[in-house]
Amino acid sequence: MRLENMMITAQMEIAPKIFQVTLRGALAQTLETPGQFIHVQIEKSIDPMLRRPLSICDVDMDKQELTLIYRVEGKGTKRLSEKKLGEEVNVLGPLGEGFPIEEVKENDTCLLVGGGVGIPPLYYLAKQLVKKGANVITILGFRSEGDIFLESEFEQLGKVIITTEDGSKGTLGFVTDAIHDLTEEYSVYYTCGPKGMLRAVENSIVSPGYISLEERMGCGVGACLACVCDLAEANVETGKVYAKICSDGPVFKAGEVII
Amino acid sequence: MNRLEVNLPGLVMKNPVMPASGCFGFGQEYAKFYDLNRLGAICVKAVTVERRSGNPTPRVAETPGGMLNAIGLQNPGLEHVLQHELPWLEKYESPIIVNVAGNLPEDYMEVAREISKVKNVNAIELNISCPNVKEGGIAFGTNAQTAADLTEKVKSVSKVPVYVKLSPNVTDIVEIAKAVESAGADGLSMINTLLGMRIDLNTGKPILANRTGGLSGAGIKPVAIRMIYEVSQKVQIPIIGMGGIFEVDDILEFMMAGASAVAVGTANFIDPFACPNLIDGLEERLDELGFDSLTSIVGRSSALCNLNHVR
Numbered sequence: 001m002r003l004e005n006m007m008i009t010a011q012m013e014i015a016p017k018i019f020q021v022t023l024r025g026a027l028a029q030t031l032e033t034p035g036q037f038i039h040v041q042i043e044k045s046i047d048p049m050l051r052r053p054l055s056i057c058d059v060d061m062d063k064q065e066l067t068l069i070y071r072v073e074g075k076g077t078k079r080l081s082e083k084k085l086g087e088e089v090n091v092l093g094p095l096g097e098g099f100p101i102e103e104v105k106e107n108d109t110c111l112l113v114g115g116g117v118g119i120p121p122l123y124y125l126a127k128q129l130v131k132k133g134a135n136v137i138t139i140l141g142f143r144s145e146g147d148i149f150l151e152s153e154f155e156q157l158g159k160v161i162i163t164t165e166d167g168s169k170g171t172l173g174f175v176t177d178a179i180h181d182l183t184e185e186y187s188v189y190y191t192c193g194p195k196g197m198l199r200a201v202e203n204s205i206v207s208p209g210y211i212s213l214e215e216r217m218g219c220g221v222g223a224c225l226a227c228v229c230d231l232a233e234a235n236v237e238t239g240k241v242y243a244k245i246c247s248d249g250p251v252f253k254a255g256e257v258i259i
Numbered sequence: 260m261n262r263l264e265v266n267l268p269g270l271v272m273k274n275p276v277m278p279a280s281g282c283f284g285f286g287q288e289y290a291k292f293y294d295l296n297r298l299g300a301i302c303v304k305a306v307t308v309e310r311r312s313g314n315p316t317p318r319v320a321e322t323p324g325g326m327l328n329a330i331g332l333q334n335p336g337l338e339h340v341l342q343h344e345l346p347w348l349e350k351y352e353s354p355i356i357v358n359v360a361g362n363l364p365e366d367y368m369e370v371a372r373e374i375s376k377v378k379n380v381n382a383i384e385l386n387i388s389c390p391n392v393k394e395g396g397i398a399f400g401t402n403a404q405t406a407a408d409l410t411e412k413v414k415s416v417s418k419v420p421v422y423v424k425l426s427p428n429v430t431d432i433v434e435i436a437k438a439v440e441s442a443g444a445d446g447l448s449m450i451n452t453l454l455g456m457r458i459d460l461n462t463g464k465p466i467l468a469n470r471t472g473g474l475s476g477a478g479i480k481p482v483a484i485r486m487i488y489e490v491s492q493k494v495q496i497p498i499i500g501m502g503g504i505f506e507v508d509d510i511l512e513f514m515m516a517g518a519s520a521v522a523v524g525t526a527n528f529i530d531p532f533a534c535p536n537l538i539d540g541l542e543e544r545l546d547e548l549g550f551d552s553l554t555s556i557v558g559r560s561s562a563l564c565n566l567n568h569v570r
């Protein structure tokens with residue numbers, strides 16, 4: 001975990017309101033697991049004031065670069081999208097516990113399920129899984145054909161199934177429809193996206209899996225208790241009944257927390 | 260002699276800066292960034308008798324110049340804090356202040372009695388100002404008599420000095436400050452957060468699950484300054500000032516208004532090094548302004564104004 005100014009070396013709009021930005025700095029080399037995030041101070045200002053949590057989508061250790069993909073939602077992400085090359089943002093990270101991949105073995109098949117801006121952290125995960133010799137099947141859910149991003153990037157890593165809510169491309173409906181249609185067997189799944197989607201995915205799959213959660217944050221480091229969620233069962237070691245998404249998560253074992 | 264040193268009841272501080280309660284957990288997270296011995300004191304999260312799981316999320320909402328929070332006094336409970344959090348802090352020599360909360364006076368008394376026996380606890384901060392719980396908290400801090408009664412009860416069981424943390428959500432804060440002073444408070448902490456609300460335009464509903472929350476951050480600083488300025492002229496006990504401290508000059512402003520030490524809350528979230536950076540900047544700024552020591556500026560503002568009145 002470090003605090004450093006990182007320089008914007010690339011930024012472009014890859015779908016309506018969806019931006020891809022690349023940040024350069026030594027912090028990039030300290031990423032531990034896919035699924036970790038950074039807490040970005042977009043400007044030293046009083047509005048926006050708080051840092052914004054954004055997932056790490058890709059890392060280039062040699063070039064010391066991190067790539068993020070974000071949707072313009074409000075003030076903070078809007079300002080970020082207006083930043084020019086060469087400008088700096090202050091970054092705290094990498095934060096949190098990401099997707100565990102130690103147990104995945106060569107030739108295992110892993111299912112990745114992402115919805116909207118929950119997709120980015122799955123990309124570096126997919127790369128790491130492929131590096132271990134695993135097979136990756138990715139289901140990506142979007143609203144409509146025009147919203148699609150990262151499709152060709154994921155295609156280079158394995159089979160990709162697109163779902164759109166309006167049926168303009170791929171399977172009509174939600175990611176869970178594609179999960180039901182799936183004929184392949186898989187040993188583990190990983191998912192990130194809106195809460196409703198996570199709930200539905202968790203309910204439709206029996207294999208073990210990992211889910212990545214979002215919550216509004218203050219500190220990002222576990223000190224303020226803004227970002228908690230309830231544990232399904234109290235932790236046997238600590239007796240705790242909650243988990244902090246910023247430091248115990250954002251990734252949890254499916255069933256471990258109540259979503 | 261260390262120019263930044265401040266001595267308050269129970270607290271020998273090498274500098275006037277401490278993290279504010281609830282913004283620093285029990286120290287463990289920020290200890291990953293710097294040595295906590297750099298801090299003038301360490302003020303930890305509110306402790307209640309029983310373990311509390313707090314309010315539903317979302318618990319924070321940003322506002323221009325600040326944020327609303329409705330954590331709801333989530334904490335692991337007295338027993339756990341005695342067994343784990345306080346022993347972990349033993350390796351640090353900075354004085355420790357424990358924020359104490361509860362539903363009933365008996366709850367406050369039990370926490371104060373047990374916590375004040377712990378050898379590394381130097382003072383208690385009596386939280387009669389949390390706006391985010393239905394019982395206790397602010398309910399004790401908006402009426403002078405109730406606040407005084409609770410202070411007296413807690414004083415009767417505490418083995419360490421008691422600082423009463425005041426709420427700004429009152430019409431006459433001076434009245435409450437005087438009442439708790441008469442009841443035996445050793446010091447005051449002020450201010451806690453201001454009650455506020457934000458509405459999500461997409462849903463038409465409040466952003467916070469608790470609907471309302473406490474406003475902290477730069478936006479509340481003038482309110483804190485005004486209250487400290489007024490209260491410090493009417494009480495003899497020292498004040499720990501807080502509310503929107505982000506810069507070195509904010510600390511000096513609080514001290515000139517009448518605070519003897521300061522606490523930094525929200526700023527930690529934006530910069531995890533906020534406290535040590537402020538401490539580093541303080542000495543330099545004293546030189547620039549030509550002040551020999553920090554204590555010499557405490558209450559300077561009211562002293563100067565009163566002088567002008569005499570003329």
Ligand SMILES: Cc1cc2nc3c(=O)[nH]c(=O)nc-3n(C[C@H](O)[C@H](O)[C@H](O)COP(=O)(O)OP(=O)(O)OC[C@H]3O[C@@H](n4cnc5c(N)ncnc54)[C@H](O)[C@@H]3O)c2cc1C
Binds near residue numbers: 053070118215
């Ligand atoms: C661990 C984590 C990883 C994330 N990764 C990504 C990502 O890779 N790409 C992406 O597009 N988005 C991601 N998000 C969501 C992103 O943080 C929010 O969209 C962003 O903070 C909105 O800021 P804003 O200023 O544009 O919106 P505003 O609505 O103006 O923000 C106001 C406040 O609410 C907070 N907030 C609003 N929406 C969210 C949200 N969904 N989650 C958390 N805080 C929120 C903001 O941080 C800010 O404090 C992630 C969230 C978390 C918790």
Ligand SMILES: Cc1cc2nc3c(=O)[nH]c(=O)nc-3n(C[C@H](O)[C@H](O)[C@H](O)COP(=O)(O)O)c2cc1C
Binds near residue numbers: 305332452474477526
């Ligand atoms: C997330 C958060 C949690 C807080 N929790 C507590 C608490 O447990 N007890 C307490 O007395 N004050 C609590 N406070 C209030 C702060 O200690 C402080 O009085 C207030 O935030 C003003 O200072 P600031 O503007 O520097 O943040 C909390 C504030 C925040 C932002």
Ligand code: FES
Binds near residue numbers: 217223244247
């Ligand atoms: S954001 Fe502060 S504890 Fe998670």
